[in-house]
Amino acid sequence: MIDKSAVARCFGKAAASYDQHAVLQRLSSDKLLGYLPGLSNGSKAYASTVDLGCGSGALLPTLAHYSESLIAVDLSFGMLAYAQQHHQLPLQPHWLNADAEALPLQSSSIDLCVSNLALQWCDDLAMPLIEVSRCLKQGGLMLFSTLVSGSLNELTLSWSSVNEHRHVNRFLSEPEIKASLLKSGLSVESFQVEIQTMYYSSVKEVMQSLKGIGANHVHNKDARPTTRGELRAFKANYETLRDNQGLLPLSYKLAYCLLRKC
Numbered sequence: 001m002i003d004k005s006a007v008a009r010c011f012g013k014a015a016a017s018y019d020q021h022a023v024l025q026r027l028s029s030d031k032l033l034g035y036l037p038g039l040s041n042g043s044k045a046y047a048s049t050v051d052l053g054c055g056s057g058a059l060l061p062t063l064a065h066y067s068e069s070l071i072a073v074d075l076s077f078g079m080l081a082y083a084q085q086h087h088q089l090p091l092q093p094h095w096l097n098a099d100a101e102a103l104p105l106q107s108s109s110i111d112l113c114v115s116n117l118a119l120q121w122c123d124d125l126a127m128p129l130i131e132v133s134r135c136l137k138q139g140g141l142m143l144f145s146t147l148v149s150g151s152l153n154e155l156t157l158s159w160s161s162v163n164e165h166r167h168v169n170r171f172l173s174e175p176e177i178k179a180s181l182l183k184s185g186l187s188v189e190s191f192q193v194e195i196q197t198m199y200y201s202s203v204k205e206v207m208q209s210l211k212g213i214g215a216n217h218v219h220n221k222d223a224r225p226t227t228r229g230e231l232r233a234f235k236a237n238y239e240t241l242r243d244n245q246g247l248l249p250l251s252y253k254l255a256y257c258l259l260r261k262c
């Protein structure tokens with residue numbers, strides 16, 4: 001089971017540094033919004049939109065532009081508070097501190113739900129999708145991105161010979177994600193997977209890229225602290241991955257899904 005309050009605490013702590021480190025998240029949200037129908041004609045295409053796991057609120061200005069009403073949902077109160085203070089929006093969103101797996105929203109009340117890189121933090125991907133399906137009106141859309149197994153492989157590889165503890169969260173495989181889509185009852189309009197590799201000059205920067213956005217909580221981590229020797233061995237392993245430009249890669253495998261309630 002995922003410790004949701006620990007996840008919320010990590011993200012809340014990182015709220016002020018999030019935007020500065022959220023490079024992958026911005027690449028992902030730009031790509032994700034490209035899948036959304038109705039953004040080109042400039043009209044308010046959606047009566048009611050939810051940003052699920054809104055974080056610091058980076059998607060809110062775009063969503064506010066195309067929606068008549070907006071609900072910003074996040075598990076982390078700290079993230080919601082940051083988002084509320086740092087965006088001047090053309091409409092006032094409803095701020096909702098809630099878990100995507102138990103949405104306090106009325107059934108058949110929303111037209112669009114967008115979720116960028118948040119649902120990999122849920123216990124069971126099918127749960128938020130079933131919840132969103134319940135809340136969508138007939139014909140409504142769910143557009144989300146999530147991480148697929150293979151993400152952060154460089155970290156997994158570098159820890160693998162050091163000890164057997166869990167240092168990296170497990171991500172669902174493509175078939176597991178597809179099984180969750182099926183359980184939601186929503187119909188799949190698009191499903192794309194791509195690999196995005198980020199590059200850093202030091203192992204410290206690699207780790208900072210995760211901590212800076214609050215994505216450093218490891219589920220069910222061994223209580224024994226990592227020793228200095230283990231950390232040194234991990235860093236030495238990671239150093240062997242430097243490419244011919246002298247940079248250290250960190251790979252993400254992203255799934256982009258557009259679903260419709262028929």
Ligand SMILES: C[S@@+](CC[C@H](N)C(=O)[O-])C[C@H]1O[C@@H](n2cnc3c(N)ncnc32)[C@H](O)[C@@H]1O
Pocket residue numbers: 007008011012022025026029052053054055056057058059073074075076079098099100101115116117118119121122213215
């Ligand atoms: C990597 S951030 C992405 C934020 C934002 N969507 C973006 O594109 O920048 C993940 C966000 O999901 C939120 N989150 C994690 N688990 C959640 C859950 N079960 N329900 C709602 N939000 C959740 C976190 O608090 C965090 O703000």
